[in-house]
Amino acid sequence: MLEVKNLHVTVGDKEILRGIDLKIDAGEVHAIMGPNGSGKSTLSYILSGRDGYEVTEGSITFKGQDLLAMSIDERANAGVFLAFQYPIEIPGVTTMNFLKTALNAQRKARGEEELDAVRFLKLVRSKAKPLNISDDMLKRALNVGFSGGEKKRAETLQMSLLEPQLAILDETDSGLDIDALKVVADGVNALRSPERSMIVITHYQRLLDYIVPDVVHVLSGGRIVKTGGKELAQELEQTGYAEFGADAA
Amino acid sequence: MTGAAKTLVENFERERKTLPGASGWLDVSRAKALAAFAEAGLPHRRVEEWKYTDLRRLLDDVSLTTAPDHLGPVDLPATAFEAMDCYKLVLVNGRFRADLSSLAKLPKGVELHPLANVLSEQWAKKLIDRQSDHDGATRIIDLNTALMRDGMALRIRKGVRLDKPLHLVFLAADDGGAHARHLVELEEGASATIFQSHLAAGASSYFVDQVSDIHLGADARLEMVRLVDEGAKSFHLSSLRAELEAGADFGCFTLTMGGQMQRQQSFVRFNGEGAVARVNGASALRGRQMADTFCHTDHAVPACASDTLYRTVLDGSATGTFQGKVVVQPDAQKTDGRQMTNALLLSREASMNAKPELEIYADDVQCAHGSTIGELNKDAIFYLRARGLNERDARRLLVTAFLDEALDRIAHDGARDALRAVVANWFSAEGAAT
């Protein structure tokens, strides 16, 4: 599904990712853990194509295609989805309208028929309900005045509606209390499938109690310094990131 | 006198005898107004209220000789409000065309006429001859008083409601100047909805100069929705004077898009307590278009509320201007006055001048004003593209949303949808303009 080879990324003059290798097969869930500033969000942005990041070395292949050659929206339409650490406020665009526009943009790009208002509404409601997202919330401007938990639930709703091939969750747990965390985790788990891969980025092990990964990587100083099974997350919970040369978490 | 002012004065001298009301009181008013206009000349940059729009220079580029009567067929352009059932009053080159209008079956108590028919009536005289504070912005109304040829005169008697919207269609069929005056008198408790469309129908280089004089009696209600979508080489000048008695409710929304240059002035004055004025608008401009909005609200009495939101989107090397002033007189306690203007610049060459002002002489008031000028949020564009929208659609969604927040203020559902569709068309025309 995804293969990252010797990826070096700079922002301005600063090298932030310093040789990342990562291979994720279809159906796998990989966790990327690491202290603040280790480059986790940078990796998520480089995968989704955000401006301002320069790849100085290395490659990324997604479903056999050169991901770095694709534009932001081409990647999205090919099935890359980033659940943002800090979702952006979109004043004046209701969540509902946004979801419809996004879904239909992707359907159109894939040569599928656009959904009409009635079918769309039915679909959205069925996906919103398990996430405790009310019609009222769908009528509000996207992310504007949303609480931390509402933002993360809205991101999860987008993901479940867009059904990506590769979902990248950047600190989807931050700012959530335990109940909200469970709701979001249930939403994510419902999407696990043999065809879908996930990268779950987190600072804390807590989220991984609910979204159990197949593989855990530790990112520190722009490099993957350790890779292991799900037990690695528990180990980190005990020892912290200090042994990896980072400041205490 | 410059060339443009000279042409306008000559128009008057040539037409004076044939203008409506030539034998009555109006001729005296016209002569007085012309003399004042001739003395002041056209406003220019050193007049504070025209700081960003030098009429003296700009009018040199447009044909000012009075456009001819146009009695023949007109290519009626489709109007945004077409789908709604309305009374319709059509002016071509500023003159009433009965054959194109539909004014049948007006409710009892509603008088709707071309201007020329009401000039002998006292209510009309009172509206036309009304004193404005003669400042840099209102002074230009003199030009209209001297040259106005026709227009719409609407009077609604006490407590009567106009049962469907009245659509005033103002078409420019031939090059030249058109000077029109509209009178609206709503007596106590009367109510009406008026749509206005300003469109080119064959003319290229032309000048529209219209003044609307509005008086709302106690508890009267007027909702106006205006679309100013003139031809690419036109100059549109509108002045709207509204006076509100106690408890009256006035809403006015103006969407400006098509012309080379447009100046919209509004002067709202509260005469009685508890009245409300919502004067809102939006502009979408590209190429070398210019739009200048001047918005003056006079809280002369206590306990009135005024609210203004103007949103401007500027692409290409377009220029937008918003000058606003809310004055709260010493007696006007419990005033609620709000004025906000926001502009979105889509290109580096576009520019916006914004000058919202508050002048407060009372102490127990709630007033707020502000202005922002910004660009599209890059993070928002990334976010939308990361969900699959291409760059063009992402930008379009954000710009539409920006304008929508102003359009949301249109109380009439059908009119709001109609103007939303006009905005959507504006995007489709992208690339067509230079």
Ligand SMILES: Nc1ncnc2c1ncn2[C@@H]1O[C@H](COP(=O)(O)OP(=O)(O)O)[C@@H](O)[C@H]1O
């Ligand atoms: N746009 C940027 N400009 C400059 N430095 C940046 C930018 N984005 C990230 N960085 C720096 O790169 C490093 C990694 O940041 P980030 O990827 O956000 O880490 P994480 O998500 O692991 O906390 C940090 O030192 C951060 O300050």
Ligand SMILES: [Mg+2]
């Ligand atoms: Mg981060």
